[in-house]
Amino acid sequence: MPELPEVETTCRGIAPHMLEQTISRIIVRNRQLRWPIPTTLGKKLQGEKIARIYRRGKYILLQVSHGTTLFHLGMSGSLRLVDENEAAEKHDHFDLVLTNGLCLRLRDPRRFGSILWAGKEPLQHKLLKSLGPEPLEEDFTASYLHAKSRQRKQCVKTFIMDSHIVVGVGNIYASESLFRCGIHPSRAAGRVSKQRYESLVQMIKQVLNEAIQKGGTTLRDFVNGSGEPGYFAQKLNVYGREGEACRVCKKPIRQITLAQRSTFYCLACQH
DNA sequence: AGTGCGGCCTGTCCGC
C-alpha cells in the first residue's frame, strides 16, 4: 500500500526518535516475508548505534557502523514506534528494540514487505542499484522521461510506475498525476510529447509533495510512525472514484485495468 | 532489451 509519501512520512516520523540510539535486540516472530529475514540480522544489529535513517524509493534504510538494513513495506506493511512492553498483535512480525525502551515494530498482514541486510554499500544492493531517479530530486526531468520513453509502446501509466524509470510513483499517485496534467493513462509512453512530459513531471512532484504534507494516503490501514493515518485521501481526484463526478467537468470518472492494476481517469479531461 | 504476466499473502467486501 505505501507509496513514496507514506514511506517518507514513516521515515520522518521514526528517525528523530531512533537516531543515535542503541539497539538492544531484535525479535522475529515470523521470518517469512517476501524474502526471509536473514537469520544473522540480530547478531549484526545487537549493540549497534543507529547512525542514519533515510529513504531510497520505497525502501527505508537504517544504517549502523558496519552496514545497512533495508525495510520495504510491500502492500500492507507499516512501521511504528511503540513501547517495548506493548503486546504484539497477530501480524506484528518483527521488532527492533532500543535500549531507551522504544521498539520499532513491523506489522504486515500480507507479508509482501521485506527486511534485508545490505552491507556497507546499500545502494549497490541488487534491489537498489538499478532504481531510477527520485521523483522529488532535480535529476527527475521532462528531458529524462522523454528520452527514456522514445519508441516505447507501453502505456504511460505503467511506464511511470516502473521503479527503474522513476521510483516511488505507485498506483494512486500515477492516476492522480496523469489526471492533473490531462494525459490519458493508456496513451503510449513513446507518444507523449516533451511538452506534456514537462507538465507530467511537474504534477508528479506536486502530488507527491502535497501527499507528504498531508501525511500520506490512508485507504484502509496505513499509519505513520506514531500509528496515525494520513489525510490525502480526501484530496484524490480520480483514484477510487469510479462513477463519481469529475471535480472539473462533472462527467463520471472511469475505471480500467492496465497491467493488472486498476486505473482511474476522466474521459473528457484526459487525452 | 522491452513487455506482460504469475505469484507471493491475508483481509475485506460483494453477490448469490
Added chain:
DNA sequence: TGCGGACAGGCCGCAC
C-alpha cells in the same frame, strides 16, 4: 449467515 470470487497502496523473476 455462509461461501466463492474478486480485489487491494508492490514488484521480482521469468518467459517471450
